[in-house]
Amino acid sequence: MIVKTRDFGEQTVSEEKIINFPAGLFAFEEQHRFIMLSPLGENVFPAWLQSVDDEDLCFIVYDPEQLTDNYSVTIDGESLSAVGSKDGDKLRYLVLAVVPEEYKNTTVNLKSPIIINTEKMLAAQTIAAENYPIKFPIFQKEGM
Numbered sequence: 001m002i003v004k005t006r007d008f009g010e011q012t013v014s015e016e017k018i019i020n021f022p023a024g025l026f027a028f029e030e031q032h033r034f035i036m037l038s039p040l041g042e043n044v045f046p047a048w049l050q051s052v053d054d055e056d057l058c059f060i061v062y063d064p065e066q067l068t069d070n071y072s073v074t075i076d077g078e079s080l081s082a083v084g085s086k087d088g089d090k091l092r093y094l095v096l097a098v099v100p101e102e103y104k105n106t107t108v109n110l111k112s113p114i115i116i117n118t119e120k121m122l123a124a125q126t127i128a129a130e131n132y133p134i135k136f137p138i139f140q141k142e143g144m
Helices: 078-080
Strands: 003-005 009-012 035-039 047-051 060-061 091-098 113-119 122-125
Touching: 003 047, 047 091, 078 122
Parallel strands: none
Antiparallel strands: 003 009, 035 047, 047 060, 060 091, 091 113, 113 122
């Protein structure tokens, strides 16, 4: 299928690459279908989480395990149910970035990760019980 994107024009994507968010994302509950675009290479971040149905809706995402040591989230039953998780299912975490004009001040929200069941391509955004920051800087400040 052809997906019109905000930053990369039209992209041809197979249906099985669509990530379904049954409850949408926080503040975007009406948006349910997204694709991952990784222009720097597969599993190279940042990546773009692009809405299939709204070409203007796109989020920059990172793998939190590449940004901080020992990222681990206790997932509530509702979120596990939303992604159809059963024992042994492979779950992947992504975190949303806020990229200001001065990109070196980019932060990610470690408190509200996206959980993806990569086998079923189901996803949900949740709130971590752990004490993670909402604004975690991804670039180290000079002089630190």
